[in-house]
Amino acid sequence: MLHTVNKSPFEHKALESCLKFARQGSAVLLIEDGVYAAARDTAVSPQVQKALHSVTIYALKPDVEARGMQNRVMDGVRLVDYGGFVDLVAEHNAVQSWL
Amino acid sequence: MPIEMDGKTIETDEEGYLANRTDWSEDVAKEMARLDSCELTQNHWEVLNFLREYYDEYQIAPAVRVLTKAIGKKLGADKGNSKYLYELFPYGPAKQACKYAGLPKPTGCV
Amino acid sequence: MTEENAGSVAKRFLYVNRRAPYGTLYALESLEVVLIGAAFEQDVSLAFLGDGVYQLTKGQDTKALEVKNFSPAFRALEDYDVTKLYVEKEALEARGLSESDLVVPVEVVDAERMAEIMEAQDVILSF
Numbered sequence: 001m002l003h004t005v006n007k008s009p010f011e012h013k014a015l016e017s018c019l020k021f022a023r024q025g026s027a028v029l030l031i032e033d034g035v036y037a038a039a040r041d042t043a044v045s046p047q048v049q050k051a052l053h054s055v056t057i058y059a060l061k062p063d064v065e066a067r068g069m070q071n072r073v074m075d076g077v078r079l080v081d082y083g084g085f086v087d088l089v090a091e092h093n094a095v096q097s098w099l
Numbered sequence: 100m101p102i103e104m105d106g107k108t109i110e111t112d113e114e115g116y117l118a119n120r121t122d123w124s125e126d127v128a129k130e131m132a133r134l135d136s137c138e139l140t141q142n143h144w145e146v147l148n149f150l151r152e153y154y155d156e157y158q159i160a161p162a163v164r165v166l167t168k169a170i171g172k173k174l175g176a177d178k179g180n181s182k183y184l185y186e187l188f189p190y191g192p193a194k195q196a197c198k199y200a201g202l203p204k205p206t207g208c209v
Numbered sequence: 210m211t212e213e214n215a216g217s218v219a220k221r222f223l224y225v226n227r228r229a230p231y232g233t234l235y236a237l238e239s240l241e242v243v244l245i246g247a248a249f250e251q252d253v254s255l256a257f258l259g260d261g262v263y264q265l266t267k268g269q270d271t272k273a274l275e276v277k278n279f280s281p282a283f284r285a286l287e288d289y290d291v292t293k294l295y296v297e298k299e300a301l302e303a304r305g306l307s308e309s310d311l312v313v314p315v316e317v318v319d320a321e322r323m324a325e326i327m328e329a330q331d332v333i334l335s336f
Contacts, residue, residue: 008229008260010303033232036263041305062273066231068266068280072305081273157285158278162248165288206244 002027002092005034006099009044014098019051029080029088030059035067040074052076060085104130116198123201131199135190139199143187145174150200160205163193220331221252226261228336230279231271236264237279239336244282247289254293254330255286256323257315262300265311283313295326 003022007014015030015037022028028051030037037048038059051057061079064070073079080088089095102109109127110118115134117123128147132139139147149170153161161169163181171179178184184192193205224243228235247253257265264280271278286292294315301307301317308317318326327333 006232008232011227011260033229033260036229036260036304039305043303045305063231066269066271066274066276066278067229067263068268068270070268070270153285156281158281159244159285161285161288162244164248165285169288206241 002029002088002095004029004031004095004097005037006032006097008033009037009047010042015044016047018096018098019047019055022051022055024054026055027088027092028055028057029085030057030063030077031085032060032063033067035059035063035069038064038074038077039069039072041072045074049074049076058084058088102127102130102134114198114204116204117201120201120203127201128199135195142178143196143199145178146170146184146187146192146196147200149173150196150202154200154202160197160202161193162205163191166193166196166205219250219252221254221329222246223254223256223327223330223333225256225258225327225333225335226264227259229260229263230269231274231276235336236261237277239334240264240279240282242334242336243286243291244289247291250290253291254295254326255291256295256297256326257300258297258323259300262296262304262306262311265294265296265313265315266306267310267312280312286313295323297323 003018003026005015005018005028009015015034018028037044039045048057057077058080059073059077061081064073064079100115101111104127109122112118115131129139150160167179167181167184170184188195197205224239226236226239230236243253243255265283269278269280294313296315296317298317298319308315
């Protein structure tokens with residue numbers, strides 16, 4: 001399963017809910033304001049770091065760059081471009097969007 | 100009204116501002132001025148170049164008050180005043196000059 | 210507001226920014242209203258709370274996203290005589306940011322001071 005999260009983890013519960021239900025081996029793709037969750041040394045980074053033990057976390061590079069977060073992405077989070085987004089969708093049997 | 104120039108069509112909005120900023124060239128500016136029966140002198144170009152630099156730096160077209168003040172700082176008090184700028188650009192210094200400089204209409208101009 | 214000071218006296222305007230840029234239109238709309246409003250020569254302050262602090266981060270690069278990067282415009286606010294920018298301390302800290310990560314000089318204030326600033330306004334516009 002591929003999960004996408006497009007809301008800031010500081011203002012919404014979308015990421016928290018997603019991580020609660022994402023099973024071992026799932027992929028989580030952070031897009032739009034969701035990419036702020038990829039930043040290191042924030043109030044939510046421990047939660048994301050913990051999740052990295054069981055799921056693969058990706059962040060959409062154009063959204064990361066637009067928000068000036070390109071030098072703050074934590075180790076373990078993988079950046080993908082739009083092509084990578086398409087590949088992730090194609091690789092997984094279903095996509096769940098946490099809006 | 101699109102501008103026809105050298106066999107090419109350059110798209111503008113209904114007020115004559117360029118639809119695509121990348122279509123701008125000095126010749127486009129001259130043609131826009133010609134259509135308004137205005138000839139661009141060195142004094143006009145000082146203002147147009149200033150506006151283009153301002154947009155590159157801040158990504159906005161300055162309001163007329165800001166333009167006047169900033170021109171004064173850069174080119175001297177004899178040029179940083181409404182009278183001088185309105186003589187150069189009788190349709191309004193910010194509006195008309197921004198159009199020739201290929202910028203969007205200044206935020207706050209209605 | 211009484212009749213006597215409703216005329217030529219400048220009112221105190223506070224723009225409260227609580228949204229990250231690009232994910233929604235709030236941030237850009239707020240900035241446009243600030244720039245338009247500046248023509249009226251009022252006493253303008255900007256507050257950045259919560260995700261609003263992200264509007265001011267350095268290094269924003271929107272080329273791949275193909276939208277306009279409006280963060281440079283915050284540096285032009287000084288030309289518009291808008292110099293009072295207040296940023297919520299807790300919001301910066303929760304996001305691992307410091308003043309040096311922001312595109313403009315700001316005053317970092319705690320929640321109590323921010324509440325005082327809000328209390329002192331005539332008009333508050335929230336985005």
